[in-house]
Amino acid sequence: MRNISAGLILFRRNNRGVEVLLAHPGGPFWKNRDEGAWTIPKGLLEPGEETLEGAKREFREETGLEPNGPYIELGSIRQKAGKVVHAWAMEGDADVSTLKSNIARLEWPRGSGRFINYPEVDRCDWFTPDEARRVMIQAQAELVTRLEQLLLGDGVGSRKATAAADGT
Numbered sequence: 003m004r005n006i007s008a009g010l011i012l013f014r015r016n017n018r019g020v021e022v023l024l025a026h027p028g029g030p031f032w033k034n035r036d037e038g039a040w041t042i043p044k045g046l047l048e049p050g051e052e053t054l055e056g057a058k059r060e061f062r063e064e065t066g067l068e069p070n071g072p073y074i075e076l077g078s079i080r081q082k083a084g085k086v087v088h089a090w091a092m093e094g095d096a097d098v099s100t101l102k103s104n105i106a107r108l109e110w111p112r113g114s115g116r117f118i119n120y121p122e123v124d125r126c127d128w129f130t131p132d133e134a135r136r137v138m139i140q141a142q143a144e145l146v147t148r149l150e151q152l153l154l155g156d157g158v159g160s161r162k163a164t165a166a167a168d169g170t
Contacts, residue, residue: 006047010044011092022146024126029122076148096126
């Protein structure tokens with residue numbers, strides 16, 4: 003279970019078209035990184051946890067928002083280091099200035115015996131799909147492409163969202 007994560011992509015539609023909410027990881031490793039660092043709000047599953055439930059928990063922890071569906075299943079991707087990420091999308095909106103992440107603890111510098119506390123996500127922002135694919139972790143960009151195809155394609159997204167909301 004160690005290399006299995008789950009997450010949610012919040013999306014909205016406005017005069018720019020579709021936009022997705024991405025999170026920038028907090029902590030010293032990510033502090034000065036931008037392009038290639040952004041991610042969907044996601045995290046590791048707890049033992050025995052269902053993937054959608056884990057995705058909702060992680061979204062809540064990293065944004066402070068309560069996910070409320072309906073959920074569009076986006077499938078899974080494998081990141082470069084082997085971690086599998088299962089993802090869903092949901093439509094909604096949020097003021098990024100009000101989002102609040104949980105706090106993480108890390109030994110820093112590694113091996114020093116000193117620990118720091120930092121927000122797991124230091125900021126969130128809205129991106130068009132093209133912008134998102136440019137700034138996010140490369141393997142996760144496929145999830146944005148899948149969402150975009152579902153929303154702009156043949157209406158499959160609305161059918162999947164309805165099925166997920168109905169539990170089918």
